[in-house]
Amino acid sequence: MTRTLSRPELIAWTRLARTPRIGPLTFHRLLARFRTASAALDALPRVSQLTALPEEKAQAEIESTEGLGARLIASCETDYPPLLAQLDAPPPIIALRGDAKWLKKPTIAIVGSREGSGSALIFAERLAADLGAGGYTVVSGLARGVDAAVHRGALETGTVGVLAGGLDHPYPPQNLKLHDAICEHGAVVSEAPLGTVARARDFPRRNSIISGVSRGVVIIEAALRSGSLITARAAADQGREVMAAPGSPLDPRARGANALIKQGATLIEDANDVIAALGEGASPLRPLSAGPLFAEIDAQPPPAGLPKKIAALLSPTPIHVNDLARLVEAPAGAVAAALTELELEGRAASLPGGYAAQSRAAFVPD
DSSP: OOOOOOHHHHHHHHHHHTSTTOOHHHHHHHHHHHSSHHHHHHHHHHHOSOOOOOHHHHHHHHHHHHHTTEEEEETTSTTSOHHHHTSSSOOSEEEEEEOGGGGTSOEEEEEEOTTOOHHHHHHHHHHHHHHHHTTOEEEEOOOTTHHHHHHHHHTTTOEEEEESSOTTSOSOGGGHHHHHHHHHHSEEEESSOTTOOOOGGGHHHHHHHHHHTSSEEEEESOOSSSHHHHHHHHHHHTTOEEEEEOOOTTOGGGHHHHHHHHTTOEEOSSHHHHHHHTTSOOOOOOOOOOOOOOSOOOOSOOOTTHHHHHHHHOOSSOEEHHHHHHHHTOOHHHHHHHHHHHHHTTSOEEETTTEEEOTTOSOOOO
16 A cells, blocks of 8 residues: 655654664564554564664755755655555655656666677667657666667666766766656666765666566676676566666677577567567667768878777677768768778778778678
8 A cells, every 4th residue: 555654754764774783574573563664663672682773864965866856765655666566665765856757658768788799789779769659668777888879769768867976976977967857757776875886786676666666677788797787687586577688699799698688588679579579569769770871081191090990899790881970970071981991900891881890890880
């Protein structure tokens, strides 16, 4: 049964949830035994050696969170993400900045490599845009690479970012503008208290929330040992649909996603596949088009560092030169000059139709 907590109840709930060594499972067991957070706090000295978070600290966190234009939401409250609430031991309290309505719509998570290839970034952005247009709220982890592309693709239709640290410590720094845009047009969620700086050990919990608020998870480019596969395992444990986009067998960034497909994850190539995997009717998608190839080539050498940026985006899967120019935010002529330089060094291959790939391209587009 959901209800809205009064201010004193929220303070008690926050004190219990933030008490060291009381995780979600222990929290909910205490609540089941003592009925209210206040009663559990009163009984805590009798049943354990733990010292509850002081009331003034809980009140300070609530007020500081509100000072950010955000709020704390308890797992019993109406605005708590409904799918997350269905877990056996959901996070007792989350901080949310933005509009909680986005987590009440049908939700789908898309995550992937921080060092995604150009083709993966383009696919991730397009998939997120199509699913957003189809009525889904798209969830991701606000990381570099694929996650950032996902959020950009779904920004106009509503997207949710999940942080490993506190709301006042969004990570990584290069995504701060994107973070602020998501807060305005979607929502950002964190289980961590304010002041928490994300550490490596915090990301698996973040990944579990990403899958927990979503009907299913799509993996786009993931190494065999990666956070994206942790999200996939969490999704499977939570009974969510696990999907993956296949990648080139020549690209180590695709081995994790390909392995998931071998293990039974649903292979997806577009938004229709995702919608079908979730058991719902598919909506028509816009046609794919790379657009016309640039007409002019700049004879000047490319800016310093541009060839390296482009080389990092290339994979055995061909990507259109126009898409590369958009990803690196450089003029088409400069991108062409950089590709020429890379091709002369044996690090890139130009393909028919204005595409480029790593020098050992797995295939060429039809």
